[in-house]
Structures are given as C-alpha cells and as structure tokens.
Amino acid sequence: MGFSTRVFLLTYLFLLGTISPSFYSHQTLFQLELCTDLEYQTVQDxxxxxINEHPNAGWQASMNPRFSNFTVGEFKRLLGVKPTPDRELRQTPTIIHSPSLKLPDQFDARTAWSQCSSIGRILDQGHCGSCWAFGAVESLSDRFCIHFGMNISLSVNDLLACCGFLCGGGCNGGYPIYAWRYLMHHGVVTEECDPYFDDIGCSHPGCEPAYPTPKCVRKCVNGNQMWRASKHYSLSAYRVDSNPHNIMAEVYKNGPVEVSFSVYEDFAHYKSGVYKHIIGAMLGGHAVKLIGWGTTDDGEDYWLMANQWNRSWGDDGYFMIRRGTNECGIERGVVAGLPSSKNTAREFADDGAYLSV
Incomplete structure (x- = not known):
C-alpha cells in the first residue's frame, strides 16, 4: 500500500469519526504506515x-505457495541476518586464493562430491529467524564429508539455542561470523543428538505464531549418546574475499560456504532463472548455502544456492542469483571455516590458501 493510499485511508476514517484530528501527529501517522506495511501480503499478483513481463528480468516469478499466507511482517521474521559491525569485519581473517588456480566454467558441489548426501538436502527453518545458523551448520556438515569422508548431519538447534547473546538473538536473528566462531570454540552435536526444535516446519497457514528461541539443554535426546562426545568442531572461522574468483576457489577446494545478502520483496516470488532485484523494498538480511556457479545459455553468470525454506519455494528449494556484480551484497558476505579433527580420528591437511587481516 502506497503513501497516498494510506493518507486516503486516514482521511476516510477521520470523516467517519473513527479517529480524531489529534490522530494526525507525525509519530502516529508513521506508526500506522509501519503497521499497514507489515500487514499486507508478501506475495502479490x-x-x-x-517480473514476468519485464524484458530484462532474467528470471521467472510465481505466487509462491511457501508464502501464500504470509504478511510482510511474518516474512521478515525469517530474515535473521544482523549486519556485522565494521570493526568486527576488519578483525576477521580473510581468505584469499591464488589467482593462478584454474577453475571450471560450471561447478555443482552436489555432483563434485556425490557421495555427500548433506550437500543436496533442502531444510526448513520453519517459524524462526535462524537462517544464520542453518547456513553455517549445513556448510560445516558438507565439509566434514568432503574432507573427512563423514556423512553426518550436524545440529542447527545446538548453535541456535546455546550460542546465546554471543551470536545475536536466536530466532530473532544472528551474525554468521559469530556462528562460525561458536563452531570453532564450542562445536555442535549431531542432529540425531539434538534435532531441530521446529519439527512442524511450515505446514499450517501463515506459519504463525512465530516460535521463541529454544532452550539450551546440553543433553542428547537419546540417553545412550553423550553430548560432549557428539560435538564436531570447525578448525577456523574466516571471511572469503569478495572477488568472485576467491569465492569460487574456496567452494571448489573446500566445499560449500555460507553467504548473506539483502532480501527485497520480489525475492519471495522467485521461481526459476537467475535472480536480480527488480522491484520492491528491502526487507532484511538472509543467509543461505552457496554450492556452485555457472553461466546460462543466454550468457548470464550465476551463483547456485541452496535455501532452507523447504522444496515448495523457488526451484525445488534452490535458486540462482547473478554472479560478478555483488547482487544484493551477496559477494561481500561469504564466511566459512574448515572442519576440525577434534573428536575425529583423521587429521586435516593444509589446502595452500592464505589468510589476510
């Protein structure tokens, strides 16, 4: 609803006697606009x-069933990436790969490491703004398989519930780089030990009410498993330099990474093709897993992403986004870490990349 429409609504209510003249204070007008904005439907014809009539969109939109009953306010609750303070970014090591490394034109981690079932999984964050935790834990799970041959599924719930204020606000959002630091210092147990708290997913209309952050219990649901013995760690926590070559090299050598980007209204409508922002306001930050790249037949370079909004959204849960232009800030928010041999029997070998601070 546009500003002029909201003013018309206010005027109409005033003439009916529903509101008084004092209601027209700047603060109240702003509050009413904000409330109205949050209550309109996320997906719109x-x-x-x-999008579908735009000659240069490059992607197709649909009335996505995943958000058919969502208001904008409900949708924004899923966008759980908080902006990392600049000082913290400057203090975080940044990985840079050799520019001489030859990379393929097309790459898909699902086929490159077909033995790793976790890479192709599409999960569901349900009613919680936990994308920051999903992106980290999913990527680390993949890397344990790639580097150690361990087909495991690690616990998002452990990170979400137990990192506390150090990572942010749980279901109210968090910081991806802090998530990786938690994985490095505290590790996470397996999904079998501590399954994700929201097992309903998004099966009922509107996915409401929003769920609060689960409590940290530090006890496996199976009494035969020990919490500490189930822990798996990251060896490191770092950013990846925003040059596309460095991002591709990181994925090619070490496996999927977590990326953050700004979500606009049109993204909720994505169905297929190479996404780029066309229309709508910015709603918040989101984190997903980057698993590959390529170029379309029309010459559009893209990143291949796995989302965690279940398979009813997008292209069976996946999406492509324009590569090489920092679309929606996606090339600036790449974070990762290497799997640690702690609590495992195998050692990890140096991959030859170097870090800068």
Missing part, C-alpha cells in the same frame, strides 16, 4: 506480473 502485481509483483509476479511486473
């Missing part, structure tokens, strides 16, 4: 029409 008008946005689908504009």
């Amino acid at each position: 008008s946005i689908v029409k504009k």
Whole structure:
C-alpha cells in the first residue's frame, strides 16, 4: 500500500469519526504506515506480473505457495541476518586464493562430491529467524564429508539455542561470523543428538505464531549418546574475499560456504532463472548455502544456492542469483571455516590458501 493510499485511508476514517484530528501527529501517522506495511501480503499478483513481463528480468516469478499466507511482517521474521559491525569485519581473517588456480566454467558441489548426501538436502527453518545458523551448520556438515569422508548431519538447534547473546538473538536473528566462531570454540552435536526444535516446519497457514528461541539443554535426546562426545568442531572461522574468483576457489577446494545478502520483496516470488532485484523494498538480511556457479545459455553468470525454506519455494528449494556484480551484497558476505579433527580420528591437511587481516 502506497503513501497516498494510506493518507486516503486516514482521511476516510477521520470523516467517519473513527479517529480524531489529534490522530494526525507525525509519530502516529508513521506508526500506522509501519503497521499497514507489515500487514499486507508478501506475495502479490502485481509483483509476479511486473517480473514476468519485464524484458530484462532474467528470471521467472510465481505466487509462491511457501508464502501464500504470509504478511510482510511474518516474512521478515525469517530474515535473521544482523549486519556485522565494521570493526568486527576488519578483525576477521580473510581468505584469499591464488589467482593462478584454474577453475571450471560450471561447478555443482552436489555432483563434485556425490557421495555427500548433506550437500543436496533442502531444510526448513520453519517459524524462526535462524537462517544464520542453518547456513553455517549445513556448510560445516558438507565439509566434514568432503574432507573427512563423514556423512553426518550436524545440529542447527545446538548453535541456535546455546550460542546465546554471543551470536545475536536466536530466532530473532544472528551474525554468521559469530556462528562460525561458536563452531570453532564450542562445536555442535549431531542432529540425531539434538534435532531441530521446529519439527512442524511450515505446514499450517501463515506459519504463525512465530516460535521463541529454544532452550539450551546440553543433553542428547537419546540417553545412550553423550553430548560432549557428539560435538564436531570447525578448525577456523574466516571471511572469503569478495572477488568472485576467491569465492569460487574456496567452494571448489573446500566445499560449500555460507553467504548473506539483502532480501527485497520480489525475492519471495522467485521461481526459476537467475535472480536480480527488480522491484520492491528491502526487507532484511538472509543467509543461505552457496554450492556452485555457472553461466546460462543466454550468457548470464550465476551463483547456485541452496535455501532452507523447504522444496515448495523457488526451484525445488534452490535458486540462482547473478554472479560478478555483488547482487544484493551477496559477494561481500561469504564466511566459512574448515572442519576440525577434534573428536575425529583423521587429521586435516593444509589446502595452500592464505589468510589476510
């Protein structure tokens, strides 16, 4: 709903005697606008029409069933990436790969490491703004398989519930780089030990009410498993330099990474093709897993992403986004870490990349 429409609504209510003249204070007008904005539907026919009729969109939109009953306010709760303070970014090691490394034009981690079932899984964060935790734990799970041959599924719930204020606000959002630091210092148990708290997913209309952050119990649901013995760690926590070559090299050598980007209204309508922002306001930050790259037949370079909004959203849960232009800030928010041999029997070999601070 536009500003002029909201003003018309206010005027209409005033003429009916529903509101008094004092209601027109700047603060109250702003509050009403904010409330109205949060209550309108996330997916709209008008946005689908504009995208699909746009000559240069490069992607297709649909009335996505995943968010058919969502208001904007409900949708924004899933966008759980908080902006990392600049000082913290400057203090975080940044990995840079050799520019001489030859990389393929197309790469898909699902086929490169077909033995790793975790890479192709599409999960569901349900009612919680836990994307920051999903991106980290999913990537680390993949890397344990790639480097150690361990097909394991690690616990998002451990990170979400037990990192506390150090990572942010749990279901109210967090910081991806702090998530990786938790994985380095405290590790996470397996999904079998501590399954994700929201086992309903998004099966009922509107996915409401939003769920609070689960409590940290530090006890496996199976009494035969020990919490500490189930822990798996990251050896490191670092950023990846925003040059696309460095991002591709990191994925090619070490496996999927966690990326953050700004989500606009049109992204909720994504169905297929190479996404780039066309229309709508910015709603928040989101984290996903980057698993590959390529170029379309039309010459559009893209990143291949695995989302955690279940398979009813997007292209069976996946999406492509424009590569090489920092679309929606996606090339600036790449973080990762290497799997640690702690609590495992195998040692990890140096991969030859170097870090800068």
